[in-house]
Amino acid sequence: LLPRVAIGAGAVDLADWPFRAGGLYLEIGFGDGERLVHRAKARPDAAFLGCEPFVNGVAKLLASMEREQVGNIRIHAGDARELLDRLPDACLDGVDLFYPDPWPKRRHRKRRFVSDESLSALAVRMKPQALLRFASDIDDYTGWTLARVARSPDFTWLVDRPADWRIPWPDWQSTRYERKAFAEGREGAYLTFRRR
Ligand SMILES: C[S@@+](CC[C@H](N)C(=O)[O-])C[C@H]1O[C@@H](n2cnc3c(N)ncnc32)[C@H](O)[C@@H]1O
Numbered sequence: 001l002l003p004r005v006a007i008g009a010g011a012v013d014l015a016d017w018p019f020r021a022g023g024l025y026l027e028i029g030f031g032d033g034e035r036l037v038h039r040a041k042a043r044p045d046a047a048f049l050g051c052e053p054f055v056n057g058v059a060k061l062l063a064s065m066e067r068e069q070v071g072n073i074r075i076h077a078g079d080a081r082e083l084l085d086r087l088p089d090a091c092l093d094g095v096d097l098f099y100p101d102p103w104p105k106r107r108h109r110k111r112r113f114v115s116d117e118s119l120s121a122l123a124v125r126m127k128p129q130a131l132l133r134f135a136s137d138i139d140d141y142t143g144w145t146l147a148r149v150a151r152s153p154d155f156t157w158l159v160d161r162p163a164d165w166r167i168p169w170p171d172w173q174s175t176r177y178e179r180k181a182f183a184e185g186r187e188g189a190y191l192t193f194r195r196r
Contacts, residue, residue, distance in 0.1 A: 001062045007049070007076045012086050019072050022046030023093030026125075028080040028113065029100055031177055033061025038173040040073050046093075048073045051080040080113070084121045092126045094133070099177050102138040114145045116152070123154035123195055131158075132193040133169065137181035142189040155193040165189050 014020065022045030030036045030050040040048045050073055052058055058077045065073055076083040100113040114134070122132060132155060136142045149155050159165060168190045178188060 001066055002058070002075070002077075005062075005065070005073060005075050007074055007083065007086075010086065012083075012088070014088060014091060017047050017074070019045065020047050024049065024091055025094045025096070026051065026080075026092050027096040027098070029097065030061060031057050031099075031175055033057060033064055034175050035096075035098065035173045036061065036073060037064045037068055037070055039171055040070050041068055042171060044072060046072065049076065049083075050074070051076045051078070051083050053078050081118065081121065084118075084125055087125045089124055090127050092122075092130055094131050095122055095126060096133045098133070098135040099137065099175070099181070100134075100141070102136070102141050104138060104140065109144070112141065112144065114141075114148055116148055119148055119152045119154060123152070126195040128195055130195045132195065134191045134193070135168070135178075135188055137178070137186040137188050139189070142191065145191065149191075149193055154196055156196060158192045158194055165191055 014024070022043055024047045025039070026049045027036050028051050030052045033050060033052070036048055036050045050061060052061070055077065058075060061075065064070070097113060103109055103111045126132065134145055136145070146157065149157055168188065181188070
């Protein structure tokens with residue numbers, strides 16, 4: 001299945017994608033792909049692009065796609081930063097970054113996916129008004145992300161009340177990672193940013 005659904009090398013040509021009437025959505029670091037399959041099944045009119053460098057995760061996603069007969073997912077089995085460089089400008093209707101690797105040690109924080117540079121790169125590939133959704137169980141990473149979004153010219157945090165970050169989105173599906181975090185006593189923070 002992988003050769004049929006993997007993004008090839010070079011610039012990504014979306015003209016080859018037959019099912020984009022409902023939009024194009026990217027999930028960065030899909031883990032086992034549970035959430036991606038759930039969303040893609042619910043939205044057969046839309047296209048989903050999943051990005052994950054961990055090969056076991058890619059294998060699990062492929063198995064679920066086959067089992068669930070889901071055909072509207074394409075995969076980049078590698079680093080999201082490398083994929084973003086190859087996407088056309090303003091092509092994404094939404095981007096999900098759920099529970100990115102936390103890198104809790106101070107000296108490792110620069111490895112975190114969220115940075116001034118990655119926010120700029122995402123903004124270039126997102127359509128105006130598109131949503132960037134972020135979840136984390138690590139308070140320090142949530143604060144780190146809010147600080148970078150606050151100084152970004154490209155995104156606004158959509159928030160009125162605590163429920164806006166305490167309650168996940170209607171299409172939410174929990175994952176093994178999230179269940180483990182809850183079992184260890186941590187809570188999720190769910191942030192929604194809109195591309196200006
Ligand atoms: C803590 S797991 C969370 C998995 C899943 N998003 C979830 O909510 O359960 C973080 C995932 O991000 C992936 N990842 C790390 N760096 C990445 C990068 N630069 N591009 C894409 N995925 C990345 C990891 O391999 C891992 O599967």
